[in-house]
Amino acid sequence: MRSFAVALGFLGLTNAHLTAWHRGMYCLDGASGQIDLNTADPVTPLYQLPKSDWWFHHINKCDEFPPAPGEFLDLPAGGQFQVEIASNRAKTSLSYSGRDQSDWPDGGHYPDNYNVPSCITSPNMHTQNQSMAAGSAFAISYQSDIKQVTPENLVVFSVRYNTPWKRVARFDVPAAMPACPPEGCICAWGWIPDGCGQANMYHQAYRCRVTNPTSSTPLAPPKPPVWCEGHPDTCTKGAKQMLYWNQADGNNIFTDGLNLAGQPKSPGYNMKTGFADGAQNDIFVGPPASNPGSGASPAPPPSHNPSTTPANTKPQTQPTKAASQSRSARSTSVTSEPHNQPPKPTNAPAPHANPANSDPSHVSAPSVQSSTPVATERPSPRCNSRNGKRSNSKRNLHTKNRLRRW
């Protein structure tokens, strides 16, 4: 029985993909409505999907399964946080007390200088070796309701070059990160691999919060990154959106041709798109202001807001209606939404213009109610372009990048 399960797991993981696991993540238990300690639901790659499907991995409704109440991805201001990048929850410390984990994302054992010139396929990390790993990033939105998060209020705050690589990955938090609303912020992990398989994308949601904040200066509205390899002066400066690429719609970066190394351009979280490694310290509207606790509010001019009770603790009059309206309003400016907003300074940057909207994300989402762990491991979808059944069969979008065999 045990060996059967292990064999199945091995077959499945041969083509598994990756996400960054943490108790504060959405879809930790999978998207079946049952607690699945073996789930790979959040790791499936996103490719040529409509934004309604790829955004926070809605393709299999991962965005509708919030973390358990009280679970947050904690972001210590000026410090580091840790996630586990793995192909399956079973291969992390979050299942079976870590029984099946190793130093690597798939529970396997490989040399530290693991290098396969034709691309590593186990684990399926979309790279030849560590130095070629594209990099991945975390972004934050100062909205507590995942439905209120948009590309325009989701700001990349931390990048780790040469990830995904080993299972444990650490990310740096800018020292000036302001506090989140009482119900927390929404964070996202993103990864766009550089070749070695289908040119796909990963977009994972978390409930997060900043711990030990010392500044209240808000984040600036993020701008889309651009391809700027070899021309750093042309990179997008300051707060940047996540990279959205190779989807049916909702893309914010478009590439054509080859990079300086002669390979098809692939926009990753690295200097080719203007992202420095580590904490992104240039994402704020101004210098740090010492008024922690009101980070979700716009930074007031010299006279600090004396209130330690943020406006966003006020209940909305019609949270359900507001939530449903947000779906249709998603592509428009967040400032146009009819929220019950208290008087506030009007020069607020767009990402934080709605502090009143903070209904907990778990209110309207289906609750995960099962205490029966599922012990069988399912195979994960494949990501090689030859095997990308879903996207390839459903669509006929033969881009230059896809046809090229990496």
Ligand SMILES: *[C@@H]1O[C@H](CO)[C@@H](O)[C@H](O)[C@H]1NC(C)=O
């Ligand atoms: C990593 O892979 C690239 C591409 O195959 C290669 O050029 C480079 O030498 C490799 N680096 C190491 C340290 O093996």
